[in-house]
Amino acid sequence: MTKISELARGSRIWERAKREAGQPRVLLATSVGGHNICVTLEGALGVALTLRGAAVDFFLCDGLPACMLTKIGSESAERVANSDERARCPSCRKAGYSAFSPLGLDVLWLSMFLTDGDRREAERFARSCSTTSLSETMLNGWKVGEHALAGALRFYARGDLGPELIGEAIARQYAKSAVLTARAIDRLLHERQYDVVCFNHGIYVPQGVIGEVARSHGVRVVNWNPAYRRHCFIFSHGNTYHHTMISEDVAEWERLELTPQRQNEVLGYLRDRRQAKGDWIWFNDGGDISIDRIADELQLDRAKPLIVALTSVVWDACLHYESNAFESMTDWMVQTIRYFDTRPDLQLVVRVHPAEVTGFVQSRDKMADIIQRAFVRLPDNVRVVPPENTMSTYSLIDHANAVLIYSTKTGIEASATGAPVVVAGEAWVRNKGFTRDATCPESYCKILDELPFDSRLDEKSCQRALRYAYHFFFQRMIELPFMKETPKKELMTDIADLSELGPKQSPGLDCVCDGILYGTPFVFRG
Numbered sequence: 001m002t003k004i005s006e007l008a009r010g011s012r013i014w015e016r017a018k019r020e021a022g023q024p025r026v027l028l029a030t031s032v033g034g035h036n037i038c039v040t041l042e043g044a045l046g047v048a049l050t051l052r053g054a055a056v057d058f059f060l061c062d063g064l065p066a067c068m069l070t071k072i073g074s075e076s077a078e079r080v081a082n083s084d085e086r087a088r089c090p091s092c093r094k095a096g097y098s099a100f101s102p103l104g105l106d107v108l109w110l111s112m113f114l115t116d117g118d119r120r121e122a123e124r125f126a127r128s129c130s131t132t133s134l135s136e137t138m139l140n141g142w143k144v145g146e147h148a149l150a151g152a153l154r155f156y157a158r159g160d161l162g163p164e165l166i167g168e169a170i171a172r173q174y175a176k177s178a179v180l181t182a183r184a185i186d187r188l189l190h191e192r193q194y195d196v197v198c199f200n201h202g203i204y205v206p207q208g209v210i211g212e213v214a215r216s217h218g219v220r221v222v223n224w225n226p227a228y229r230r231h232c233f234i235f236s237h238g239n240t241y242h243h244t245m246i247s248e249d250v251a252e253w254e255r256l257e258l259t260p261q262r263q264n265e266v267l268g269y270l271r272d273r274r275q276a277k278g279d280w281i282w283f284n285d286g287g288d289i290s291i292d293r294i295a296d297e298l299q300l301d302r303a304k305p306l307i308v309a310l311t312s313v314v315w316d317a318c319l320h321y322e323s324n325a326f327e328s329m330t331d332w333m334v335q336t337i338r339y340f341d342t343r344p345d346l347q348l349v350v351r352v353h354p355a356e357v358t359g360f361v362q363s364r365d366k367m368a369d370i371i372q373r374a375f376v377r378l379p380d381n382v383r384v385v386p387p388e389n390t391m392s393t394y395s396l397i398d399h400a401n402a403v404l405i406y407s408t409k410t411g412i413e414a415s416a417t418g419a420p421v422v423v424a425g426e427a428w429v430r431n432k433g434f435t436r437d438a439t440c441p442e443s444y445c446k447i448l449d450e451l452p453f454d455s456r457l458d459e460k461s462c463q464r465a466l467r468y469a470y471h472f473f474f475q476r477m478i479e480l481p482f483m484k485e486t487p488k489k490e491l492m493t494d495i496a497d498l499s500e501l502g503p504k505q506s507p508g509l510d511c512v513c514d515g516i517l518y519g520t521p522f523v524f525r526g
Contacts (some may be wrong), residue, residue: 001369004043004100007498023053024195024517029185029210030058030096030233037226039099040491041233041483045198046105048513050500057106059188060096061206063089064110064177066170068204070155080155081169087433089447107288110206113184113191122179126172134171140186141216144178147208151177154204158365159314159330173204181206182213189217198222198516202240211239222516227477228273230280230485234476235512235522245428245476252523253471254433258463266470271414274394280485288392289401297391298383304347305452308400309336310393311353312408325424325438329406332424333367334374335441339448341379346451348382351396353408356387401452411435412472414466418456422447428472434465471523477525479508 026049030042046056061067063085070086079087086092089337100107106109108194129137129145131152137145150160151174161167201207202223211221215238224235235294236244255261274288295302312329326332333350350371356363368386371378378384385391397403405411406425408432415421421435426442429435434457438444457465483499495501503510507526515522 002493002495003099004040004047004493004498005099007495008047008102008104022374023055025055025193026057026516027188027192027194027197028056028058029197029207030060030100030198031474036061036490039095041224041480042198042200043099043103044480044482044493044501045512045516046100046103047498048509049516050105051499051502052513052517054517057108057192057194058100059108059185059210060100060110061092061181062093062096062109064206065173066151066155066177066178067206068151068154068201070151072156072364073362077156077164077170078164080173081166108183108188110184113187114180117185118180118183120178121183125179126176129172129175131168131171134175137175139179139182142182142209142212144182144209144212145175147203147205147212148174148178150203150208151205153315154361157315157361157363159328160365173513177205178209181209183302185210185213188517189214189219194219196220196222196516197249198224202236203242220519226280228279229269229473229477229479230278231481231483232477233481233483233512235478235515237515237519237522242426245472246426246430250432252521253304253475254464256467256471256475257435258470262470262474263466266416266473267468269473270416270469273413274392288398289395294395294399298349298385300349300383301381304345304381305401306396306399307340307346307348307402307404307451308396308410309333309348309350309404310406310410310414311350311367312406313353313355313363314367314370316355316363324426325440325444326406329425330367330370332406332444335444336373336424336448337371337379337382339445340382342359343448344381345450346381346420349396349400350382350383350384351393352387352388354393358387401463405429412465412469415457416462416469418462418465420453420457429465429468432464432468434461434468475523475525478510478511478522481506481508 028042028046030038046058049056058177065084066080070080075087134145134149149171152171153159153369155170156164161171197219201206202211214221221238222235223240224233225241227234238244269278310335314329340346352367356366368384369386393410397419400419402420402422402423403414405427407427409428411421411427411429415429415434421429423430423435423437423481430437436447438447482491482493482495486492508524511524514520
């Protein structure tokens with residue numbers, strides 16, 4: 001496997017990449033220069049789009065007080081709170097320069113578009129911020145405060161900054177970074193005209209702010225993220241996939257022909273996911289276990305229906321969603337347990353998300369601790385499975401009368417296997433026609449009053465859920481087979497020549513490039 005930058009040195013590929021009239025001008029806002037995934041994929045995209053006639057520039061961050069790669073544990077909170085540049089900034093700049101400068105495309109740096117006045121404004125803005133109102137704080141109509149707060153929560157891996165002694169100072173650093181990012185990208189978009197800006201994730205600082213400003217300029221936005229399936233990525237138009245997967249038109253998938261081959265394919269994949277096969281992102285690989293073993297381990301009453309509640313990571317993507325029935329996932333969890341305290345005829349098992357301890361950023365806000373603080377003594381019919389427990393989440397779903405979720409993507413798999421799912425938050429299965437969706441605490445309790453449900457999903461609903469699962473795992477997750485994972489869990493491109501990134505070489509790459517250049521759906525129908 002070879003780096004794109006190494007293949008580009010001495011290459012004559014650009015002589016065959018003629019700029020075509022009318023082709024979009026693309027800005028790849030690779031604002032995290034030291035992030036291996038960004039360096040690898042966006043380098044490949046820069047080449048692929050250029051080979052299709054587009055004019056491509058790179059936009060890199062070269063120093064901010066705080067960014068999405070800043071996290072407690074790798075850098076002390078005190079240093080972050082009192083410095084204008086992260087300890088990793090020099091390595092990020094070096095990695096970004098070495099990766100993109102050999103491509104022969106323009107590399108633009110954030111500092112090139114900042115003035116001393118911008119820096120003074122960022123200082124004033126940050127000093128005026130309070131964590132209690134930061135999520136509502138805006139600059140020129142841009143939601144810089146929301147992304148700054150999300151960044152600070154990610155830094156601490158918490159859903160609330162309250163317990164942190166210098167949480168306010170950290171939030172101000174993210175607010176300062178958000179303003180600097182906003183002013184830089186705003187000035188760039190005034191100086192250079194782009195048709196589309198493409199960048200990773202779409203939330204936090206700096207990426208979320210770049211999206212805010214680009215949309216205000218009327219520039220199309222494309223966001224991307226690594227997907228679960230190996231070699232696959234999710235691209236979205238307009239905003240982060242966290243939002244767009246909720247609002248996606250059901251017409252994209254509800255008329256999909258679920259042929260026997262497709263049904264076998266998705267069912268086989270869902271079986272493999274239970275053992276973490278075929279994915280490069282997974283959080284739990286516990287083997288299947290029987291209801292008797294579950295009952296013995298958790299001391300359950302076999303005579304009572306089992307209801308399973310699946311949490312998500314408390315701090316992850318703490319943004320505003322209009323679809324939330326509760327103020328937060330924590331609020332949902334506490335109210336759910338209180339409800340089951342009134343239903344001794346049922347038993348509730350809360351499965352805490354394994355990513356609290358196995359994720360890229362280990363959570364410092366533990367759901368089990370939150371529950372313990374809220375309840376001196378748990379109701380007799382409630383059990384909590386901690387994140388480090390290897391008990392299979394899928395086995396719990398198999399034996400559940402109903403599955404309660406807030407935002408976890410596991411709702412897709414649960415529905416596809418016939419489990420009735422109740423949605424209380426911003427889960428992607430909401431409003432898809434095969435779940436029971438709460439709109440407020442009162443409607444949620446009314447749904448719970450129907451428990452236990454008479455049966456699992458009917459055939460029509462189950463087929464609809466399977467159709468959506470196929471769409472999500474095989475159409476929205478677009479395979480780029482040249483993206484390979486090394487034994488060190490880093491990404492590299494497995495190509496021998498840059499021409500392999502040209503048109504008609506990879507159906508998945510053609511789908512991605514068409515979406516970036518022409519706004520076609522990021523739905524792979526190959």
